[in-house]
Amino acid sequence: MATRKILLANDHIPGIQTYEVYRRQGGYRSVEKALKNMSPDDVVEEVKRSGLRGRGGAGFPTGMKWSFLAKPEGVPRYLLCNADESEPGTFKDRYLMERIPHLLVEGMICASYALGCRASYIYIRGEYKWIVKILERAIEEAYANGWLGENILGSGYSLDLYVAPGAGAYICGEETALIESLEGKRGNPRIKPPFPALKGLWDCPTVVNNVESICAVAPVINDGAEAYAAVGVGKSTGTKLISACGNINNPGVYEIELGLPVEEFIYSDEYCGGIKNGKQLKAVVPGGSSVPILPAQLILKTANGENRLLTYESLADGGFQSGSMLGSGGFIVYDEDQCIVRNTWNFSRFYHHESCGQCSPCREGTGWMEKVLHRLEHGHGRMQDVDLLVDIASKIEGNTICPLGDAAAWPVASAIRHFRDEFEWHVREPQLSQQRNYGLAGQTLATV
Amino acid sequence: MNNNPHPSIEFSLEMMAEVERIKGQFPEGKQKSALLRVLHLAQEEAGGWLNIPVMNQVAKMLGIQPIEVYEVATFYTMYNLEPVGKYVLEVCHTGPCAIEGAERIIGYLEQKLGIGVGHTTPDGMFSLKTVECMGACGYAPMMQVGEFYHEKLSEEKIDRFIEDCKAGKVNVGSWKIDKLAIN
């Protein structure tokens, strides 16, 4: 299945980073169309009908999110672009911003017009320092050519666009933590409700959208909702950027048509190009470190024996018993030599490090999981540790202000669900487990 | 946090202009929003880390209480609260990088520099830090030094990099916008 490129149609063109080349390729047409021929509500409707869903992880329909935005008289509204991109395995937004920064600027203008914003911000992780400059240069060019500022294209609509860097905190990708951070505070998520649509940045109505979601608005407006919705399968319309990494031949960022079979994505030379060094596939984390890990059989086929597809629905098929999530599209591939216990320990160290510390279940629980996994991995585990981990994870999940707690619990719970025998082997064979990995042993047993 | 009663610091005119530009991006009365970016600038001017006088000065510039600055400086990992070396090597050790040998790279750097993670060489040239996923998982292993990423690291690449640092040939970039990136 050759993918129609929507976001990355022009990313290979030399100089596409610059305004001149971008414009020559048809850039900013969506802004002309929206501001001249459409009302803000028309733009919202168009995005709704396109079926576009949030590309940041949760997959919430973008047009619907926009229609929830409160519009009280005389109160400014804000659109915030979430460019925090810190979910392990995810490096797609960076690709978009580095390669085609004007696409994000274009999408921001259309989306801000639809929402009636006078000022919008791109909140970007501080480590992407050089991209801050790429974006600010693109924004400067957009101002110079009349796409930003006062009375854009004589339409009476005015917009200012700014870039705001963070300073190193995964939690600031969570939308209310992002808002706190943009207010110059610690990134502590807020209790919801009130939702940002009612009270967000400086207590004003706010929409937070992922970089890729906002970029997709430009082609939706350009080519129309129907054309966008014609790509993809069912409720997974359009294309998705997948950042693939781990033990594969061709790591990188790929734009796929939603509905591509996972097997084709992993083995086709057009995408991952198969497992490196002729090894066998052991497991995949398909949507960033927070989503459940699946063993080879279950990532290629659902429990019902259907081909697993890269769609929101297919990846979630089977629930947490035998499925996972599309998430952010951070696709991490593990070969037969990888140790699941070690990887789970690594991820739980990440969540412990990144917990903001507000909620006890998350602050304490992530630390306990890290410690218990550390001792299992280092040959000091006890058999009851495996169930202890399941117990801790279940007590974090659902008991925290923000979903970081769930994100920390799921990788542990799913690793034990599908690879329990490998955890137990670490307890039974503490010496051996220090010298070699478990390989693929016992996998079929664990997953049927 | 180092509480050394340092004489208060003078920021450059260049930085002050940049601070004004950033403050102008936010509505009247919301200048606190500039804090994260101003702290990056301040850290750069203060030699790579934030001490109390520097943070107090930032508070004054933004019209907020010093405690509001300390709260933020202690939350985010990019702010250093202790002195660091001229080149801060921040190596990612999260899952995808670990698969590709991040731990080996960290071990190699520790051995080569003769310091552990979290430490600075006695000559003040290098600090070694581990960091969490940097959004470069497909180009692992990786490290950030100043503004830029160094990806697909190998022992040979590190040897060359350290030589280049010693020869003063490594560009660490800047938060100041007029010093544009060169790569």
Ligand SMILES: Cc1cc2nc3c(=O)[nH]c(=O)nc-3n(C[C@H](O)[C@H](O)[C@H](O)COP(=O)(O)O)c2cc1C
């Ligand atoms: C701990 C945590 C981290 C998150 N990190 C990101 C992120 O880096 N980028 C992102 O777009 N969304 C992230 N999200 C999801 C956002 O909260 C939010 O749902 C998203 O930005 C909405 O945009 P979308 O509807 O366009 O996907 C994160 C959520 C949580 C709970």
Ligand code: FES
């Ligand atoms: S895991 Fe190292 S950059 Fe993502």
